[in-house]
Every structure is written in structure tokens, then in C-alpha cells.
Amino acid sequence: MTGKHVIISLVLLVSGFLVAFSYQQTKNNAQVVQMSDDQLEKDYYYRQQLIDIEAQNKELREEVEKKKDRIQNLEDQLANQEQKVGNYVEEKKKLQKLTGDLPVEGPGVEVQLRDADYIPSEENVNQYIVHESHIHKVVNELLSAGADAIAINGQRLLKESYIACIGPVVSVDGVQHPAPFVITAIGDPDVLMPSLQLTHGVVDQLVNDNVEVTLQERDRISMPAQMTGEG
Structure with a gap:
């Protein structure tokens, strides 16, 4: 019986130690937080x-x-x-x-307008020559197609330019030009040329008015700046 008491005492002692140690650890951990x-x-x-x-x-x-x-x-x-x-x-x-x-330079087109070579004797000569209205049609069409600059017989047109017919000649800003009239325009030839050649367009109308028309693309056209004003 004595041996059993010793074992039980040891078990209780260890258990008490463990309980005490666990309590102490819990207390210490609580202090940490x-x-x-x-x-x-x-x-x-x-x-x-x-x-x-x-x-x-x-x-x-x-x-x-x-x-x-x-x-x-x-x-x-x-x-x-x-x-x-x-x-x-x-x-x-x-x-x-x-x-x-x-000044402007670049490719473009050239339009030549000539009086009719043959004029029947019984017809009115005015019906077979180039008038300012014919030139106006060409100029307006070229401007509508995007031409950058236009000249008539080498004379550059200005914003305020005027074209008038005086007998057999055409006056551009007071400068007289005889036929044939060469109208040059700087711009895209692939646009300018077709615009003139439209069915029932400018060229057809001029031909119907007995005007001889020649069209030509130009690789390079040069036009100097036009001096205006007096002096």
C-alpha cells in the first residue's frame, strides 16, 4: 500500500506542477497583450x-x-x-x-480657245469667234475644280480681274489679247481635266458654239506673283 501511495503522490505532485505552470504561462501571456x-x-x-x-x-x-x-x-x-x-x-x-x-508653280492644264477656221459666208462671224463668255466658262470651271492659279495668255488673273470682249480681241484687266486664248491653270490635272470634259460640260458647250478647243496636261507651270497698285 505504501508503494501505491507514493505513486499517487507523485502523480498529484506532477499534476499540480502542470496546473501551476499553465496558470503562470496564461498570466504572463495576458500581460503581453x-x-x-x-x-x-x-x-x-x-x-x-x-x-x-x-x-x-x-x-x-x-x-x-x-x-x-x-x-x-x-x-x-x-x-x-x-x-x-x-x-x-x-x-x-x-x-x-x-x-x-x-508665286505659284506646279502641274496643271492648258486650254487653248481658237476662233473657227471656217466661217460660212452666209453666217454671222460673231457666232464663230471666241467671246469673253467662253473664257469665263473655262475659268469658272477651273476655279470650281480647285485650280490654285489661272493665267490667260501668260497674264495671271487676280481676285478683282475683269474680262471684256473688244471686237476681235479680249481685254484682261485692260490688257488686250488676240486669239488664240491660252488659259493655263495650276492644280491637279487628274481633277481639272475631267471637270472640263464632262458630258454636256464646258468643252461640249464651247464646241457647240463653234469654238475650237484644245486640252493639254502640263507637268510644270510657273506663275510669278502679280504686282498690284500704283508705283
Whole structure:
């Protein structure tokens, strides 16, 4: 019986030790996570600051996105303005070419208008010669087709140019030109030529009026700037 008591005593002793050790460990662990009021206040303060910083970062990100959109809109507007300015410059150059303020050179077409070679004796001679109306038709068609510059017998037409028929000659801005009348136009020949040769178009109308018409593409036509004004 004594041996059994010794064993039981040892078991109880070990069990008591384990219980005591476990309690001590639990107590120590509780002390590790335990925080004072000052620490809790600091933790709350830092947490609140973190929340505030995150909110500020969100606002800044949203502001950055707005700035990006604004910059993109400004860039788009600037691109549109540059395009508009470029268009204005091109339009100005085109008008200056038409008014003769700028020299111009390039490919184009040549249209020669001649009086009829044969005039029946019983017919009115005026029905077989070139009039200013015929020249106007050609010039207007060429302008409509996008000609950059036009000249008649080498005399460049200006914005305010006038063409008048004076007997057998045609006057361009007061300068008289006899037939044949050579009208040169600088522009895309692939556009200018077909516009003249349309069915029932300018050439057909001139032929019906007994005007002899010769068309020719030109690789290079040069027209100097036309000086205007007195002196």
C-alpha cells in the first residue's frame, strides 16, 4: 500500500506542477497583450491618423484624375486650335495664290480657245469667234475644280480681274489679247481635266458654239506673283 501511495503522490505532485505552470504561462501571456490606457490612446490616435491619411490620399487621387482629364481636354483643344490655325494658313495661302500675292508653280492644264477656221459666208462671224463668255466658262470651271492659279495668255488673273470682249480681241484687266486664248491653270490635272470634259460640260458647250478647243496636261507651270497698285 505504501508503494501505491507514493505513486499517487507523485502523480498529484506532477499534476499540480502542470496546473501551476499553465496558470503562470496564461498570466504572463495576458500581460503581453495587455495595454495601458496611455497605449490605447496612442493606438487610437495613430489609427485615426491613418484613416485621415487614407481619406486625404483618396481625395488627392480623385483630384489627380480631374487634373488629368482637364489636361487632356486642354490638349484636345490645343490640337483643334492648331488644326484650325493650320487650316486658316492653308486657306490664306490658297487665297493669296488666287489673288496673285504669291508665286505659284506646279502641274496643271492648258486650254487653248481658237476662233473657227471656217466661217460660212452666209453666217454671222460673231457666232464663230471666241467671246469673253467662253473664257469665263473655262475659268469658272477651273476655279470650281480647285485650280490654285489661272493665267490667260501668260497674264495671271487676280481676285478683282475683269474680262471684256473688244471686237476681235479680249481685254484682261485692260490688257488686250488676240486669239488664240491660252488659259493655263495650276492644280491637279487628274481633277481639272475631267471637270472640263464632262458630258454636256464646258468643252461640249464651247464646241457647240463653234469654238475650237484644245486640252493639254502640263507637268510644270510657273506663275510669278502679280504686282498690284500704283508705283
